[in-house]
Amino acid sequence: MDYSQFLSVVSAAREENLTEVIGSLAQKNPSVIMISGGLPNPNYFPFKTASFTLEDGTTIEIGEALMKRALQYSSTKGIPEFLSWLKDLQMSLHNPPTAKYSPDQGQMEICVTTGSQDGLSKVFDMLVNPGDNVLLEDPSYSRTLSALKPLGCNIIKVPTDKHGIIPEALKEILSRWRPEDAKKLNNNLPKFLYTVPNGSNPSGTSLTADCKKKIYQLARCYDFLIIEDDPYYFLQFEKTKAPSFLSMDVDGRVIRCDTFSKIISAGLRLGFLTGPKPLIDRVILHMQSSTIASTFTQILMSELLHKWGQKGFLEHVDRIMEFYRTQRDAMLAAADKWLKGLAEWNIPTAGMFLWIKIKGISNAYQMIMENALERGVALVPGQSFSIDSSAPTPYVRASYSFASPDQMDQAFQKLAELIKETV
Numbered sequence: 001m002d003y004s005q006f007l008s009v010v011s012a013a014r015e016e017n018l019t020e021v022i023g024s025l026a027q028k029n030p031s032v033i034m035i036s037g038g039l040p041n042p043n044y045f046p047f048k049t050a051s052f053t054l055e056d057g058t059t060i061e062i063g064e065a066l067m068k069r070a071l072q073y074s075s076t077k078g079i080p081e082f083l084s085w086l087k088d089l090q091m092s093l094h095n096p097p098t099a100k101y102s103p104d105q106g107q108m109e110i111c112v113t114t115g116s117q118d119g120l121s122k123v124f125d126m127l128v129n130p131g132d133n134v135l136l137e138d139p140s141y142s143r144t145l146s147a148l149k150p151l152g153c154n155i156i157k158v159p160t161d162k163h164g165i166i167p168e169a170l171k172e173i174l175s176r177w178r179p180e181d182a183k184k185l186n187n188n189l190p191k192f193l194y195t196v197p198n199g200s201n202p203s204g205t206s207l208t209a210d211c212k213k214k215i216y217q218l219a220r221c222y223d224f225l226i227i228e229d230d231p232y233y234f235l236q237f238e239k240t241k242a243p244s245f246l247s248m249d250v251d252g253r254v255i256r257c258d259t260f261s262k263i264i265s266a267g268l269r270l271g272f273l274t275g276p277k278p279l280i281d282r283v284i285l286h287m288q289s290s291t292i293a294s295t296f297t298q299i300l301m302s303e304l305l306h307k308w309g310q311k312g313f314l315e316h317v318d319r320i321m322e323f324y325r326t327q328r329d330a331m332l333a334a335a336d337k338w339l340k341g342l343a344e345w346n347i348p349t350a351g352m353f354l355w356i357k358i359k360g361i362s363n364a365y366q367m368i369m370e371n372a373l374e375r376g377v378a379l380v381p382g383q384s385f386s387i388d389s390s391a392p393t394p395y396v397r398a399s400y401s402f403a404s405p406d407q408m409d410q411a412f413q414k415l416a417e418l419i420k421e422t423v
């Protein structure tokens, strides 16, 4: 693939930072005398050791030598032991065809990000010029909309149903262009499709394998990238997981965003991008002059993951998934008890969210932003997830990740009272 056609003007202008080049060369030969980088002297770090107690009572120890590494600058793409663990995980879970490719063919590359939000914003910065056409599932994750809208691109809404993006609707949208246009320079074909394939935020939908295959074929035909933002991959409640776009990426056109926020910690701010090396390398260039993931949190996470091994990690995420399944079922029970006849919803098969359509009203904004909050219930109005945030919508997003079953029951009882008063 010709990746240069996808780069924004800003990304194409980015250059390798020399101190980074020298640092990585020196890392390969520890006997090198370092008088190049402005590294703080580790003998004067005030933190000497740390011990972390895990849920099973065992501990993770960070001794003096490891602490000196943890508090120091490190390679922008990520610390080596963490990257190799992540690569093994991606190979086991997705077995990307690109793992066997050469770098310029789109070889699978990984970089660590400060949460997947950081990764997403850098991917958008890498790809978007003002006026570019981009395809977004509708409704879409609110913070992606917040990141994309200021970049001045033309966001094209892709309709969804209870399974997510409707491939036939996407095909209809793309019929405005001819596939052969993709070969022309400066064509205005859409640059990418952004989707949350599992437990989508806000709608809770999950794409079937068949839909993903149809979407991927359309991406091949019209030559656009796929940004697979998948924070709820491990929160799929069905036993058989749908194959990821990364797993079917024979062209090297998928950029996958993973995060530890929903399965280990949101506060550690750790995610990672997996994608074609020519594109991931552009994100790394951006990171060299902006946010580099914390060495300390990478070391802490890497120590945990190496202690668990892949088997222990997957056992952990399965426990988390089972917890959110029971949370989902508690919220569905509360909805059945209080909202029947007043609202409509689909049963999420993954993730943390219930997407509720309130019946009898065209706009739920004031009900949610004023009346519900006054009664002590916090939900998110559907406008937050609309590409056109001024358009009225009867939808609201509820999250079952945090409240107890009893609190969910109370919340929906209050919401039911409010709907009856309003409608």
Ligand SMILES: Cc1ncc(COP(=O)(O)O)c(CNc2cc3ccccc3n(O)c2=O)c1O
Pocket: 114, 115, 116, 117, 118, 141, 196, 201, 229, 231, 258, 259, 260, 261, 266, 270, 271
């Ligand atoms: C689809 C999709 N992609 C990326 C991310 C970002 O994950 P991270 O940067 O790796 O932590 C998310 C996190 N979603 C949310 C975050 C959040 C943070 C504070 C307050 C509220 C929040 N609500 O409501 C959210 O949905 C997500 O749902």
